[in-house]
Amino acid sequence: MSFSPVQSDNIAIATIRALAADVVTKANSGHPGAPMGMAPAAHVLFSRFVNANPKNSKWFNRDRFVLSNGHACALQYVLLHLLGYKLSMDDLKAFRQLDSLTPGHPEAGHTDGILLNRIERKVFLNDNFRSGVEVTTGPLGQGFGNGVGLAMAQAHLAATFNKDGFDLINNYTYVFCGDGCLMEGVASEAASLAGHLQLGNLIVVYDDNHISIDGDTNVAFTENVDQRFQSYGWQVLVVNNGDTDLAEIYNAITQAKSEKNKPTIIRLKTTIGYGSKQQGTHGVHGSPLKADDIQALKTKFGLPADQSFYVPQETYDAYAQIVKRGASLESEWNSLLSSYSQKYPKEHAELSRRIAGELPADWEKNLPVYKPTDAAVASRKLSEIALTAITPVLPELFGGSADLTGSNLTKVKGTVDFQPPSTGLGNYAGTYIRFGVREHGMGAIANGIAAYGGIIPFVATFLNFVSYAAGATRLSALSGHQVIWVATHDSIGLGEDGPTHQPVETAIHLRATPNLAFWRPADGNETSAAYYSAITSKKTPSVLSLSRQNLINLEGSTVEKALKGGYVLHEEQNEDLTIVSTGSEVPIAVEAAAKLKAEGIKTRVVSLPCWLTFDQQPEHYRLSVLRSGAPILSLELSHHEQYGLTGWGASGPYQKVYEKFGITGSNIAVVGKKVVDFYKQKGGPVVSPLIKAF
Amino acid sequence: MSFSPVQSDNIAIATIRALAADVVTKANSGHPGAPMGMAPAAHVLFSRFVNANPKNSKWFNRDRFVLSNGHACALQYVLLHLLGYKLSMDDLKAFRQLDSLTPGHPEAGHTDGILLNRIERKVFLNDNFRSGVEVTTGPLGQGFGNGVGLAMAQAHLAATFNKDGFDLINNYTYVFCGDGCLMEGVASEAASLAGHLQLGNLIVVYDDNHISIDGDTNVAFTENVDQRFQSYGWQVLVVNNGDTDLAEIYNAITQAKSEKNKPTIIRLKTTIGYGSKQQGTHGVHGSPLKADDIQALKTKFGLPADQSFYVPQETYDAYAQIVKRGASLESEWNSLLSSYSQKYPKEHAELSRRIAGELPADWEKNLPVYKPTDAAVASRKLSEIALTAITPVLPELFGGSADLTGSNLTKVKGTVDFQPPSTGLGNYAGTYIRFGVREHGMGAIANGIAAYGGIIPFVATFLNFVSYAAGATRLSALSGHQVIWVATHDSIGLGEDGPTHQPVETAIHLRATPNLAFWRPADGNETSAAYYSAITSKKTPSVLSLSRQNLINLEGSTVEKALKGGYVLHEEQNEDLTIVSTGSEVPIAVEAAAKLKAEGIKTRVVSLPCWLTFDQQPEHYRLSVLRSGAPILSLELSHHEQYGLTGWGASGPYQKVYEKFGITGSNIAVVGKKVVDFYKQKGGPVVSPLIKAF
Numbered sequence A, B: 001m002s003f004s005p006v007q008s009d010n011i012a013i014a015t016i017r018a019l020a021a022d023v024v025t026k027a028n029s030g031h032p033g034a035p036m037g038m039a040p041a042a043h044v045l046f047s048r049f050v051n052a053n054p055k056n057s058k059w060f061n062r063d064r065f066v067l068s069n070g071h072a073c074a075l076q077y078v079l080l081h082l083l084g085y086k087l088s089m090d091d092l093k094a095f096r097q098l099d100s101l102t103p104g105h106p107e108a109g110h111t112d113g114i115l116l117n118r119i120e121r122k123v124f125l126n127d128n129f130r131s132g133v134e135v136t137t138g139p140l141g142q143g144f145g146n147g148v149g150l151a152m153a154q155a156h157l158a159a160t161f162n163k164d165g166f167d168l169i170n171n172y173t174y175v176f177c178g179d180g181c182l183m184e185g186v187a188s189e190a191a192s193l194a195g196h197l198q199l200g201n202l203i204v205v206y207d208d209n210h211i212s213i214d215g216d217t218n219v220a221f222t223e224n225v226d227q228r229f230q231s232y233g234w235q236v237l238v239v240n241n242g243d244t245d246l247a248e249i250y251n252a253i254t255q256a257k258s259e260k261n262k263p264t265i266i267r268l269k270t271t272i273g274y275g276s277k278q279q280g281t282h283g284v285h286g287s288p289l290k291a292d293d294i295q296a297l298k299t300k301f302g303l304p305a306d307q308s309f310y311v312p313q314e315t316y317d318a319y320a321q322i323v324k325r326g327a328s329l330e331s332e333w334n335s336l337l338s339s340y341s342q343k344y345p346k347e348h349a350e351l352s353r354r355i356a357g358e359l360p361a362d363w364e365k366n367l368p369v370y371k372p373t374d375a376a377v378a379s380r381k382l383s384e385i386a387l388t389a390i391t392p393v394l395p396e397l398f399g400g401s402a403d404l405t406g407s408n409l410t411k412v413k414g415t416v417d418f419q420p421p422s423t424g425l426g427n428y429a430g431t432y433i434r435f436g437v438r439e440h441g442m443g444a445i446a447n448g449i450a451a452y453g454g455i456i457p458f459v460a461t462f463l464n465f466v467s468y469a470a471g472a473t474r475l476s477a478l479s480g481h482q483v484i485w486v487a488t489h490d491s492i493g494l495g496e497d498g499p500t501h502q503p504v505e506t507a508i509h510l511r512a513t514p515n516l517a518f519w520r521p522a523d524g525n526e527t528s529a530a531y532y533s534a535i536t537s538k539k540t541p542s543v544l545s546l547s548r549q550n551l552i553n554l555e556g557s558t559v560e561k562a563l564k565g566g567y568v569l570h571e572e573q574n575e576d577l578t579i580v581s582t583g584s585e586v587p588i589a590v591e592a593a594a595k596l597k598a599e600g601i602k603t604r605v606v607s608l609p610c611w612l613t614f615d616q617q618p619e620h621y622r623l624s625v626l627r628s629g630a631p632i633l634s635l636e637l638s639h640h641e642q643y644g645l646t647g648w649g650a651s652g653p654y655q656k657v658y659e660k661f662g663i664t665g666s667n668i669a670v671v672g673k674k675v676v677d678f679y680k681q682k683g684g685p686v687v688s689p690l691i692k693a694f
């Protein structure tokens, strides 16, 4: 099929350009250049290719669109408005204003056409809200990685559910990105993996406008992008005139779609801020256009120079046709799904369950429970046992490790690799992903997989290297993506690998990230609780911080108690002291408490595996755990206000490293005694730290 | 020149392989495979090429060697031993044991032949210690980035100090790396920039052994590495037989050295664990060899099978020759330096000063000081003013921004870009670096620049994107690299860019990193103090967290007070309350204190711009600032235990965002009153939080 231009194309493009300029100028903040430059590609893509129904942004087989250069969101908001998503002209006028639907960068779930709910916002859309904005973007490179994840999810679900004559899941993922995204390592990592995985359903449009914030890209970005993507195994196409040659854009996207075994990057040569007096310069990148510039631009484009936020009826009409097409596509798909339900009732039920994000009944009964007499096992191994137990009943688990499979213990026996069939190493229905040593890419990809729906992604590396992916984990938490991080080798208990691999600052960092559940289980039951929480928390990423070394199963721990995030592991009435601890230090706290008891100091022990979860418990419960009346000593092997580390760890067998830093039952007992004496001497009531002034 | 093999070559290589296997087996922990595979390349490199004097690891013009695949450190330790660095056979036998000189991964300054001092270690080497291990490696990809930084530093200092006939600074930087490093985005970023910068002094030897932890690299890493590096503008060479063809290795390195305008990557095809029964498999990657395997290997290599840690005298003798050559190279260089001092006394004095890491006398007098009547200015702008003031007297400042120059305000007027002269955009003597949008690469590069010596590197991005570089900042702190991060747009005060760009968790993360000075100045004097501290802290990286919005100059702030890290900004006797705050919230605390005073509540205000620095003050001082007797309210716009944020920020003009979260003088006054009432009701003495039980 070749491109058939219609009269309304050029008007629509002019309108998008002018509207984007108006939006930014009214806000007096934002980025007009890229939206104006990419307007033709966006118009051709949305008018001719994107299969989506703006009237139902939840339609599962919709094409996914990701604006990886999220600062260009004026473009996305304008398109969502024209396409009839729930975004009014007033919303456009409120661009970047407090509590508007059009924040400074696109936020998933916040704006219709952005996928998942933002956490802790007053303008909260409803729970099942899905949209034309699939993922949160802005931090450069993330959207590119999300796009790879969205494409992997499509390939996986297609291989899992499609049948002969039932090409149920066959959407494409389109990503727009700019120079900045391609400079970011997270995109490099994701791109290399996408090439390896032969993702023919992924199409990236790269806005090659030769401008970034520092000016001409000549100052820092002179690599041969075409050759680089060829080296990754991508199809590389070039559009020489992205400013006005709609047929060239159309043909490139057509060619991209027809390549089934490679992702495609279309290098779209554009003029940033096309139409502005400053076009082609970085002056138009991140500052509003001046009034006279906008007027001249509108005149040039044949739009009324004196009108702002103007959309010709012809453009609305043209976009209404797109909406119509989208609605009929969904309706055809629903018919197909209905036939599928006749012919494949079991698969249909399963697909419906997964799309709805419901868990199979009683899945949690598979979670292992432990008695104190069970053998001591490393919590990374407890994680493997849990994964092995639940994987058969939770086929939506789809994930893997950043080249640490044998250390993270994430590959359940019998699972098949997610690989292109031609490699002979697996197939797309496989559930185990080999991410390579690409932690940041892995994190961004997992966010994309979660955003697709129907899948619970898990990823794995050493806790220390979750930091490499900090850019992705924070967006996971901000967007409410259910991603499970299996983060083994926590604290200094990993021993011989030494300080370079000992994450003394990481627990604190992750706990300070809102809506991120950082679990540090102390034994088998707490590990099962962490999995239960991670699997059932549909809008919260979880990081499971796990030990390399063996941990005993604790007297007093149960899955139910641990699920409160914090609980009394060892109770004493009229206690002199409470020791609060997490993970591998809890058994040491227990040992210290026993020693103190022998000296007549009654010591409770509280295990606090997940602060976020504990904070969500009712006040009376929390106050019963961290109660007033006796001092609290907190113990954790991280950089710490109370008893922990004040600097870096050390390389050596872990028991010796523990001794070096005083993490032994006897030393903690000594410290505990000091705390009791200190508070005695201080006098006055000892009040729970949970009781606050405000 | 062509390769002249000598009898001792093969014996030396066999010895290195066997010794590496012994070292790992004795520790029962570590990675034998890569050391055994790379032994020939290491031997050829160190015996024929590396210009260094093991008897003086501080010699400034030494070639730098970086083991980016730091898990292969048995190789590096064995070489350091053979080369006569301060590493005995007993040290090798103590591999990965507590407080040994041979930790699990190479740590700069810890082992002779590793560059800078580790912080808070008992086995601390002396202050001026420099060595054959230039940088801390292990976390994959970092060493690659460090190598690019070392090469940039060489190019810069050469262009600055070399004269006709005085090729004083002309060392090469050699980097060994494996598959893992090349998969990491940080290496991609650094590689792309290195190509752009045409760093002909950088030679990377890539151990292409087709094995990573997950097995054959076919599972995840199938990109065309040669083509990828060509796309970056590198020379790519291939050694087909890295196992035994020493001449091929020699020729490749020779060819690499002769290419002056491009960095070179030598793809060295090797067999991992060469000589082991398990050679070529991932079984030999990260586990010790079995005893019988080691014996067979020694027999095969003609070494006594029953001896461990055996070095033939012939090998020691051969390496003694290398040491001799190194000593004479340094001595020739010292003569050259001496002539240079005659002909160019001024340049010589300056070079000597910079090598010694001394600052020019009275440099700090250039730092601006402010009065309360001075205009309100954003602290990012205050940073620009400070940089502008000190740059003329501190030519060792060498840095730039990750494509946010106009926002970070880091380019001092008149400075020249650090660029290859052929680009016409600058030259290598230029001090301003265009990093591109490559935060993680920038961080790793800055560590390498700092490790080179003679330079104080600074880097810049939004505070939010320092997180992208977390892998590099923690190694900076662990290694004690003086790197200055200009991190603008902190907290939610950046306004319109919204939550995707608002670093609510970052301050906490960075403060939890040992030996990292996180400065959040509140006004002009505090900004000058932050620069003073950052410039004079030779073994501590600093992150300067700076506002986008204007800040008033505070009554009561001085550079001297701020240099204590925390001080009483507004004093009251017999106070009812102290408000502690940082950065842009300090003026709001001051406003609240005034309102409270009007209501009869006497309120002190403490500004705490740098916790690390404050913690280093004498106890009596700290107790005078955070004193007992009245409650303390802490106020900061980050995820916070007291008054701050409990979730993400919001997109909007910053004043409105502040109001939304109650960050106004009147609301903080209300909160302050609650705190006072709470403590009154609670009763008992109010004790300083600094007074602790242990």
Ligand SMILES: [Ca+2]
Pocket (backbone or CB within 6 Å): A178, A179, A180, A207, A208, A209, A210, A211, A212
């Ligand atoms: Ca651009």
Ligand SMILES: [Ca+2]
Pocket (backbone or CB within 6 Å): B178, B179, B180, B207, B208, B209, B210, B211, B212
């Ligand atoms: Ca390898």
